[in-house]
Amino acid sequence: MDPTLLDDLLDWLRIPSISTGGGHPADLERAAAFVVERVTAAGGEADVVATTGNPLAVGELRAARPDAPTVLIYGHYDVQSVGDLTAWTTPPFEPDIRDGRIYARGSSDDKGNFLPLLHVACAMASDGGLPVNVRVLVEGEEESDGEAVADWVRTDERGADAAIVFDSGMIDEATPAITVGLRGIVQLNLTVRTAERDLHSGVYGGSTLNALHSLHAMLAAVMPDARGRLRDELRAGIEAPSEKELASWATLTPGDRLIAEAGGRPLYPGAGAEYYLRNGADASLDGLEGVLSERTEGNPFFLE
Numbered sequence: 001m002d003p004t005l006l007d008d009l010l011d012w013l014r015i016p017s018i019s020t021g022g023g024h025p026a027d028l029e030r031a032a033a034f035v036v037e038r039v040t041a042a043g044g045e046a047d048v049v050a051t052t053g054n055p056l057a058v059g060e061l062r063a064a065r066p067d068a069p070t071v072l073i074y075g076h077y078d079v080q081s082v083g084d085l086t087a088w089t090t091p092p093f094e095p096d097i098r099d100g101r102i103y104a105r106g107s108s109d110d111k112g113n114f115l116p117l118l119h120v121a122c123a124m125a126s127d128g129g130l131p132v133n134v135r136v137l138v139e140g141e142e143e144s145d146g147e148a149v150a151d152w153v154r155t156d157e158r159g160a161d162a163a164i165v166f167d168s169g170m171i172d173e174a175t176p177a178i179t180v181g182l183r184g185i186v187q188l189n190l191t192v193r194t195a196e197r198d199l200h201s202g203v204y205g206g207s208t209l210n211a212l213h214s215l216h217a218m219l220a221a222v223m224p225d226a227r228g229r230l231r232d233e234l235r236a237g238i239e240a241p242s243e244k245e246l247a248s249w250a251t252l253t254p255g256d257r258l259i260a261e262a263g264g265r266p267l268y269p270g271a272g273a274e275y276y277l278r279n280g281a282d283a284s285l286d287g288l289e290g291v292l293s294e295r296t297e298g299n300p301f302f303l304e
């Protein structure tokens with residue numbers, strides 16, 4: 001790795017730009033300013049843009065040709081809180097290089113991912129050889145589900161001809177990947193109430209509507225079938241993968257092995273062999289988290 005780029009990355013990683021609690025606004029601002037400084041040093045224009053949440057770093061590097069298309073490059077400078085500090089071999093904001101890997105909060109997600117992209121754009125702009133206009137957009141609320149960047153994109157009437165998002169993964173260490181689409185997500189917390197107050201199961205069980213039973217019945221109607229397939233209404237709009245896509249997936253690590261390495265078990269016999277089809281080109285209903293509590297006011301059961 002270019003030593004200048006590595007030093008630059010380590011400097012960025014030292015800024016504890018935590019957005020998920022326990023962070024400081026000054027550090028978030030500093031991490032955004034880091035981006036702005038690099039764009040302006042390369043001859044571009046850039047600003048730290050205040051939002052109702054954490055600031056954005058927004059910049060523009062101009063192409064050599066005035067009529068060139070515009071490519072938006074996106075990244076996020078915020079990181080998650082560090083969690084249990086004793087689980088870290090070295091402190092999360094003191095980057096450490098061990099066996100060729102950088103250990104620090106944000107070293108891959110997303111400072112380490114994004115910085116090479118920014119560097120290449122800045123280097124090409126400095127040389128006067130940038131073939132496209134590059135709009136730089138780096139947010140500070142990706143980890144905390146903030147809306148500031150989406151609001152900014154919606155209100156920016158200039159738009160862009162393409163966007164490059166360096167915030168996704170590789171297949172494995174040796175296999176780079178380009179993500180061309182995502183499945184999307186609908187997320188909800190569901191609370192079911194069936195009584196005005198806590199009711200004792202010894203007195204009311206068996207005669208009185210119970211939230212747990214109602215919730216089970218509701219979920220049963222949308223749960224995947226025995227083979228793990230969702231009902232047709234929930235799979236509307238799915239496009240079958242092309243022969244070319246299927247052939248390329250066949251060259252990747254077999255799904256059964258991927259699932260086993262993650263400590264999981266196939267949903268049903270044969271589901272592992274369909275891993276890429278199921279996870280890459282089908283719908284799923286997942287992540288249901290049942291929390292049963294008797295202390296919630298007014299509810300015999302509370303599940304979410």
Ligand SMILES: [Zn+2]
Nearest residue numbers: 109110142167
């Ligand atoms: Zn990320």
